[in-house]
Amino acid sequence: MIGILDYGMGNLFSIYNGLKKVYDRPMLITDDNIASLRTADGVIVPGVGAFDDGIRNLKPFTGELLNIMESGVPVLGICIGMQVLFEESEEGKEKGWGLIPGKVIRLPANVRVPHMGWNNLHLHRHSELLDGITDADYFYFVHSYYCVPRDEDATLASVEYGVELAAVVNKDNVYGVQFHPEKSSKKGLQVLSNFVRICKR
Numbered sequence: 539m540i541g542i543l544d545y546g547m548g549n550l551f552s553i554y555n556g557l558k559k560v561y562d563r564p565m566l567i568t569d570d571n572i573a574s575l576r577t578a579d580g581v582i583v584p585g586v587g588a589f590d591d592g593i594r595n596l597k598p599f600t601g602e603l604l605n606i607m608e609s610g611v612p613v614l615g616i617c618i619g620m621q622v623l624f625e626e627s628e629e630g631k632e633k634g635w636g637l638i639p640g641k642v643i644r645l646p647a648n649v650r651v652p653h654m655g656w657n658n659l660h661l662h663r664h665s666e667l668l669d670g671i672t673d674a675d676y677f678y679f680v681h682s683y684y685c686v687p688r689d690e691d692a693t694l695a696s697v698e699y700g701v702e703l704a705a706v707v708n709k710d711n712v713y714g715v716q717f718h719p720e721k722s723s724k725k726g727l728q729v730l731s732n733f734v735r736i737c738k739r
Contacts, residue, residue: 540580540737541567543603545595547618548584549720556720557582560731567599575602578611580737584720585618589642589683590630592618600635607637612711612736614667620707620714621685629683638709640687649700652682657717659695659705667713667732668694668706675725677705677717684716 542554544566557564567574567581575581581603585592596603607613615623624634627642634642645651656676661668677697684703687693695706697716707714713733719726 539563539565539574539578540582540734541565541575541578542582542584543596543599543619544568545592545599547587547592547595548616549586549718550584552718553582553584553616553720556727557730557734560727561734569598572599572602575599575606578606580612580614580733581606582733583613583615583619583622585616585620585622586680587618588629589618589621589627589634590632592622593630593632593634596622604635607712610711612713612733614733615712615714616720617681617716617718620716621683623707623712623714624685624687627683637712638685638687638692638707638714639689640685640692642683642685644683645681645703646700652680653684653699654680657697657699657705659697660702661695662693663691665694665706665708666736667708667729669732669735670728671695671725677715677719677722677726679705679717681716685714
């Protein structure tokens with residue numbers, strides 16, 4: 539089972555329906571069935587909204603989630619779900635999970651905010667998550683802040699938007715994508731399918 543955290547934020551049913559196209563056992567994880575995380579093969583943390591709201595709404599899940607992360611279960615954060623993996627954000631005062639060292643900062647003043655639309659990735663290194671993806675493939679972004687990993691090797695792919703910013707990150711079994719794979723057509727589904735394959739290893 540791959541769990542999708544239902545914490546009151548994010549394109550919940552879009553990601554559920556997207557995952558359903560490539561995997562037959564997605565489960566929405568709520569306050570009522572948090573214990574299901576203990577048997578999950580993987581977890582997706584979706585997200586649309588503000589950093590502080592995300593951290594606060596995720597608090598009921600955090601203990602179980604961090605435990606399964608430590609045990610090696612793959613986790614994929616999407617948009618705000620990626621940003622909460624970092625230590626802190628300029629958007630708010632709450633501390634992030636710190637699973638990927640670094641911070642989240644606002645997009646530069648010389649670009650339109652939010653960054654909204656389709657952009658192609660620049661691949662930095664190979665990852666199973668990006669199997670079948672090339673520099674020519676476009677993904678859908680909606681965000682006003684972006685992640686800056688402390689370790690450059692944590693960035694699997696970047697995107698140009700005023701600056702070169704991290705679009706896909708990874709450390710051990712923790713993955714994050716700034717774009718929305720559930721809204722990125724066939725290539726977005728390819729990323730979700732790759733995550734499912736990672737979870738089945």
